Amino acid sequence: MAKRKREKYPVFHYKEYFGRYSQLIPNYETFLEYLKTPMPQYFRINTLKISHPEEIKNLLNILKAKGANFEEVKEVPYFYRVLNNEEISLGNLEEYSLGLIHSMTLASSLPVIALDPQPGDLILDMCAAPGGKTGLMAMVTNDQAVIVSNDKRIDRLTALVSNIKRLGITCAITTRYRGEQFPFGIPFNKILVDAPCSGEGRYRIGLEGEILYQKGTGRANLPSIQKGLLVRAFDLVQPGGIIVYSTCTINPKENEEVVDYLLRKRQAEILDWESPLPYHEGLTEWEEKPYHPSLKFTKRFYTHEIQAVGFFVAKLKRLA
Numbered sequence: 001m002a003k004r005k006r007e008k009y010p011v012f013h014y015k016e017y018f019g020r021y022s023q024l025i026p027n028y029e030t031f032l033e034y035l036k037t038p039m040p041q042y043f044r045i046n047t048l049k050i051s052h053p054e055e056i057k058n059l060l061n062i063l064k065a066k067g068a069n070f071e072e073v074k075e076v077p078y079f080y081r082v083l084n085n086e087e088i089s090l091g092n093l094e095e096y097s098l099g100l101i102h103s104m105t106l107a108s109s110l111p112v113i114a115l116d117p118q119p120g121d122l123i124l125d126m127c128a129a130p131g132g133k134t135g136l137m138a139m140v141t142n143d144q145a146v147i148v149s150n151d152k153r154i155d156r157l158t159a160l161v162s163n164i165k166r167l168g169i170t171c172a173i174t175t176r177y178r179g180e181q182f183p184f185g186i187p188f189n190k191i192l193v194d195a196p197c198s199g200e201g202r203y204r205i206g207l208e209g210e211i212l213y214q215k216g217t218g219r220a221n222l223p224s225i226q227k228g229l230l231v232r233a234f235d236l237v238q239p240g241g242i243i244v245y246s247t248c249t250i251n252p253k254e255n256e257e258v259v260d261y262l263l264r265k266r267q268a269e270i271l272d273w274e275s276p277l278p279y280h281e282g283l284t285e286w287e288e289k290p291y292h293p294s295l296k297f298t299k300r301f302y303t304h305e306i307q308a309v310g311f312f313v314a315k316l317k318r319l320a
């Protein structure tokens, strides 16, 4: 008889798992109900390959003719919410292979909007694979920045390289370093740290109340990895330069506490930025541990309020 495969991680019941956040998450009961529905999927148009409004209109008609049902996201340009995700796999379409569209969660646009990449910027995407945010940064700069897209995992770098190629990006180069050891000497003026995290913003609730897509518990000490990445990003960016730190988790120990750690260790300032999607201010304390008052300028995005993966975004400036 075949041995039963051991679960990789213990599977939690949602009440047991999310209970710790019942006072933190706005409209907690609505949040729980929302997690019982499938995660909405999104795609964006890739204006590096198709930019004329008439051509985009034709493309959208072709996608519809092929069975995709979607609606425009008014708040974030070029993003569309797929309404019949169970029936269509966008990744199998020719338009996807040609790089005209790219599937990515709407929330992934938020760190890029906060970083505000401009043509001529020298940007490090420290944890870049599979390249959703590198791709968007290349697009909003019209392929006119220089982006170093780094990731420590070779298997994920393969996907990153393939996405860069498929999306027609020429301004990105790829490197493979542990972010904490990324070499000094390149005068980056912007750095994105889209850190590895427990991914709670992606969790859903299964039919028996079990948490689906759970990966975090029992993994390596994520907060200490995240702190190492953020401190290195600070040391790599030019004085006056910008760092955006983001995760797709709710856990304050992976979010505010990591940013608070940087503020204690280095001369950095948290900047406010204009978000197109609804958010809540970052926490200034958690489990009786106070954080720097300026942590309120970080932003928390909850899945039931933005209809996408939950995110945390902090925008920081290196002061000295």
Ligand SMILES: C[S@@+](CC[C@H](N)C(=O)[O-])C[C@H]1O[C@@H](n2cnc3c(N)ncnc32)[C@H](O)[C@@H]1O
Pocket: 108, 126, 127, 128, 129, 130, 131, 132, 133, 134, 150, 151, 152, 153, 156, 177, 178, 179, 180, 194, 195, 196, 197, 225
């Ligand atoms: C949240 S994912 C990044 C998603 C990516 N930014 C995107 O938009 O497609 C986190 C990434 O961090 C990478 N990673 C984990 N530990 C790392 C480290 N110490 N240094 C650099 N990358 C790391 C993982 O391989 C993973 O690809």
